[in-house]
Amino acid sequence: MSEQISLQAEVPVELGGKRLDQILAQLFPDFSRSRIKTWILEDKVTVDGEVFNTPREKLLGGESVAIETVIEAQREYEAQDIELDIVYEDDDILVINKPMGLVVHPGAGNPDGTVLNALLHHHPEIINVPRAGIVHRLDKDTTGLMVVAKTIQAQTHLVKNLQARENFTREYEAVCNGTMTAGGMIEKPIGRHATKRTHMAVHEMGKPAITHYRVAEKFRAHTRLRLRLETGRTHQIRVHMAYLNHPLIGDQLYGGRPRPPRNATQGLTEQLREFKRQALHAIKLSIAHPITGEKMTWEAPVPEDMIKLVAALREDTKENPDLTL
Template sequence: MSEQISLQAEVPTELGGKRLDQILAQMFPDFSRSRIKTWILDEKVTVNGEVLSTPREKLLGGEQISIETQIEAPREYEAQDIELNIVYEDEDILVINKPMGLVVHPGAGNPDGTVLNALLHHHPDIINVPRAGIVHRLDKDTTGLMVVAKTIQAQTHLVKALQKRDNFTREYEAICNGTMTAGGMVEKPIGRHATKRTHMAIHEMGKPAVTHYRVAEKFRAHTRLRLRLETGRTHQIRVHMAYLTHPLVGDQLYGGRPRPPRNATPELFSQLRDFKRQALHAVKLSLAHPITGEQMTWEAPIPEDMQILTQALREDTKANPDLVY
């Protein structure tokens, strides 16, 4: 299966003097620069009827552009009847509330049974969109909101908005170890850990990463946080909170082992011992619709396991008023 692309247009005079790839990126903003460059190199672009395969070639303005190509759909993934909690859907996008334990994209150790496989079943035409429309991810055991593009045009616009941090806001709720006194910002680059393949780490040669956080509620030896991402690096919140020496409760990779405070209530002790995932939930998603431009916002309720943990922390703090750390 593939999608046929047929585009014709005249180069505006104000774009005269620019490179072919730059001109096409401005003329056809529904497609990424890398895709357009590939079409040029693959000789899918004609200028005044002649094939032009040099992306850096400069045009004068007024030329007739024609692009005839197709986008091949990935064939290695299968559709699977996996339930999705869809909180919004239209012709261009859908927003899901991802549960704990569901991997977003197939990979090593998870060849299927993922959000991507579920999307192919729910909306078969999404096979024509790269990565089945997935533009950002959540870790397997992180819950909450994700937006998915149903068309190439929607995906291109969402990716651009995400990269430019333009009307694309993601907020999270988390519970971390230790009592934090105030909010702030972490601006530390993140890269692959030097020796642990599944870990990420603060690395001066890594990609820029910025996390904003504020204190939502303080307990005896833990803190409930509200966080906002400026960037979306793998494990970003988890790595940044560990860097601050406040790893997320339940985060086995980054030091979030159980840390019950002195004289902890039996309920809190049990909750901390049995909380087997990072206490992290994508609670709010706000963006400009990729086609209509309408500003849209969704919120996902805090999952039950985090609610129960929060209540246990409140009761423990109330039961030990003189032992606040």
């Protein structure tokens, strides 16, 4: 499958003097600047019937511009009948509640069996959208809400909002090691770890990363948190919490090994030992609908494993009210 794109417009006089790529980006906001630039370079753009292939060329205003091209479908991925927990769906987007253990996008070690493969089965036309409409990701063992674009137009607007940090809010529930006394903001850049290629780390040459957090509940030696992402770097919450010396329970990659407090109840000891993933859940997602602009919010219930973990932490704290370590 492929999608035929045919666009035409007259350049408003007030845009005269601007570059061709800037003008087209304003005239056709459903498509990204990088995609439009590629079309210009591939001779897909005409101005008054003449091919223009220089993105920086300036127009006077009043010209007739046209784009004629075909978006080829991505054929390297296979549609697979994998069940999706769909929270919401319309013609433009769908929102899913991702379970633990499901990878979002194929990659090294996970060539298939991913959210992307499931999306291709559920909505075959999504093959025409780059990355099958995926605009943000959750780690394999992080649960919770993700929004997916079903059209190029929807994807373009969602990505713009995400990059502008506008009309796109993601909140998480987490449980970390150690007792935190107050919330705050972590503003530390994140990039690839210097020696461990599967790890991310805080370092000066990384990309800007901002995480807001507040204390939701305190236990003897652990803390339940509510976090909000302002940026979306790989492993961002996990890296930032480890940087604060409060790694998430179960996060073996970033130091979240089991740390039972003194005289821990048997129930808590077992829960900590058996909790094999990072205690992180994308609990709330709020966006402006990419086509209608309507403000929309969804919440996903905390999964059973985290409910049991928090229950054990509460019981341990109740059983040992005078012990804080």
